[in-house]
Amino acid sequence: xxxxxxxxxxxxxxxxxxxxxxxxxxxxxxxxxxxxxxxxxxxxxxxxxxxxxxxxxxxxxxxxxxxxxxxxxxxxxxxxxxxxxxxxxxxxxxxxxxxxxxxxxxxxxxxxxxxxxxxxxxxxxxxxxxxxxxxxxxxxxxxxxxxxxxxxxxxxxxxxxxxxx
Amino acid sequence: xxxxxxxxxxxxxxxxxxxxxxxxxxxxxxxxxxxxxxxxxxxxxxxxxxxxxxxxxxxxxxxxxxxxxxxxxxxxxxxxxxxxxxxxxxxxxxxxxxxxxxxxxxxxxxxxxxxxxxxxxxxxxxxxxxxxxxxxxxxxxxxxxxxxxxxxxxxxxxxxxxxxxxxxxxxxxxxxx
Numbered sequence: 001x002x003x004x005x006x007x008x009x010x011x012x013x014x015x016x017x018x019x020x021x022x023x024x025x026x027x028x029x030x031x032x033x034x035x036x037x038x039x040x041x042x043x044x045x046x047x048x049x050x051x052x053x054x055x056x057x058x059x060x061x062x063x064x065x066x067x068x069x070x071x072x073x074x075x076x077x078x079x080x081x082x083x084x085x086x087x088x089x090x091x092x093x094x095x096x097x098x099x100x101x102x103x104x105x106x107x108x109x110x111x112x113x114x115x116x117x118x119x120x121x122x123x124x125x126x127x128x129x130x131x132x133x134x135x136x137x138x139x140x141x142x143x144x145x146x147x148x149x150x151x152x153x154x155x156x157x158x159x160x161x162x163x164x165x
Numbered sequence: 166x167x168x169x170x171x172x173x174x175x176x177x178x179x180x181x182x183x184x185x186x187x188x189x190x191x192x193x194x195x196x197x198x199x200x201x202x203x204x205x206x207x208x209x210x211x212x213x214x215x216x217x218x219x220x221x222x223x224x225x226x227x228x229x230x231x232x233x234x235x236x237x238x239x240x241x242x243x244x245x246x247x248x249x250x251x252x253x254x255x256x257x258x259x260x261x262x263x264x265x266x267x268x269x270x271x272x273x274x275x276x277x278x279x280x281x282x283x284x285x286x287x288x289x290x291x292x293x294x295x296x297x298x299x300x301x302x303x304x305x306x307x308x309x310x311x312x313x314x315x316x317x318x319x320x321x322x323x324x325x326x327x328x329x330x331x332x333x334x335x336x337x338x339x340x341x342x
């Protein structure tokens with residue numbers, strides 16, 4: 001149980017695709033505890049991915065329960081080897097990142113997604129997400145592919161052309 | 166937030182007829198003199214190119230205006246320099262966005278921003294355009310800010326605005342992960 005240091009942009013580890021988790025063991029569980037602790041103290045954080053604390057493995061937290069306003073959510077999720085299997089619609093929204101302090105920008109994301117992953121015990125699970133929670137998941141899964149929201153910025157005036165589904 | 170007026174950041178304003186190469190030449194000259202550039206807003210307004218730019222000069226250079234003399238002449242720029250205590254790492258997250266549009270007429274900005282200010286909005290960013298045709302101009306404005314008295318206060322304030330302007334208030338929910 002420990003809060004780990006956040007890896008900050010432009011650290012190369014944030015630009016590196018992560019390896020899948022192969023074994024669901026005590027080491028993984030300990031790591032996830034640290035990841036949860038680190039997310040909990042991150043200012044305004046609603047998610048975090050393993051490379052943000054320096055581990056290049058496909059593990060992330062998605063926690064829409066920490067949204068400023070209540071939003072539809074599946075609780076605090078630990079996602080191992082997650083994959084998005086379906087996308088629907090798109091929307092512009094504002095994002096920031098623990099690894100990129102003092103900056104927020106607009107990013108286009110799918111409005112709804114279906115996501116397949118494994119839980120901490122290695123059990124397969126599937127979620128249908130929309131809106132804010134879907135945006136967190138897409139932001140965190142990007143981290144696992146070495147992609148940052150900075151790679152997806154669109155102009156502020158893109159807000160005007162927001163579309164749904 | 167610490168106010169530090171001794172940190173040396175100046176706010177440089179440049180305006181002039183729009184043409185290609187203004188930013189490149191201004192930044193080339195400043196870089197050549199060893200200046201640092203900070204945050205900036207640069208855009209074309211009414212056919213004029215406008216630059217607002219944070220600049221910090223090295224200790225051996227004092228005269229920012231003098232430094233820009235040649236580029237000022239070449240591009241017919243108006244130059245203005247302020248030392249107003251600007252500094253980096255002072256971003257504030259917006260929590261609301263307001264979009265406004267309607268047939269252009271006098272008073273839209275005063276009415277909307279007046280109502281918003283009375284309801285506690287601190288504006289962080291405002292962009293506006295007059296578009297449409299010459300005969301039927303339309304006014305379009307987007308505002309981002311902080312609702313210092315809460316979202317509902319802004320909702321109530323905007324409900325009382327004249328109905329010829331369409332105003333949309335929406336929360337900015339930042340995903341930080």
